[in-house]
Amino acid sequence: MLMRAVPVLFATFCVLEAVDYSKFALWEKRTLRCGGNLCTLEGTGKWMKEDLAECRMETTSNGNSRQVCAIKCPGADRDSVISKTPMWNHKCVRFSTYDTLERNQEWFIWRSGLCLHQNITLEVHCGFPEKQRR
Numbered sequence: 001m002l003m004r005a006v007p008v009l010f011a012t013f014c015v016l017e018a019v020d021y022s023k024f025a026l027w028e029k030r031t032l033r034c035g036g037n038l039c040t041l042e043g044t045g046k047w048m049k050e051d052l053a054e055c056r057m058e059t060t061s062n063g064n065s066r067q068v069c070a071i072k073c074p075g076a077d078r079d080s081v082i083s084k085t086p087m088w089n090h091k092c093v094r095f096s097t098y099d100t101l102e103r104n105q106e107w108f109i110w111r112s113g114l115c116l117h118q119n120i121t122l123e124v125h126c127g128f129p130e131k132q133r134r
């Protein structure tokens, strides 16, 4: 009996090993609400109620200044499409005057140029690898 069970167990183990867990993401939402240059952050997940966002001004390599706000998705390995409210705000344009960025395994939303002083809400989803379930 034992001799018959071993190959079965071995085969099962191999199948499990072949699964790429990085393909299974857990998604959490982050909402950054900015009125002028003051922003709050709210999120789903184990935390978090709306609170003042941690933002700071930075100067980019081409001399522009931008505001960079932490969105608290440590360990996330991807983000999904950002939505903005109001949608008709044309001073905030993704890739041009706002976007996400990843730095040292932490995630941020930056705003620059005409988007800097807008009343705008930006919503993004952070994808966490399943194996890092928290």
Ligand SMILES: *[C@@H]1O[C@H](CO)[C@@H](O)[C@H](O)[C@H]1NC(C)=O
Binding pocket: 035, 036, 117, 118, 119
């Ligand atoms: C942002 O909202 C405040 C309060 O409603 C308003 O006074 C201000 O003019 C708004 N700023 C912009 C750029 O729309």
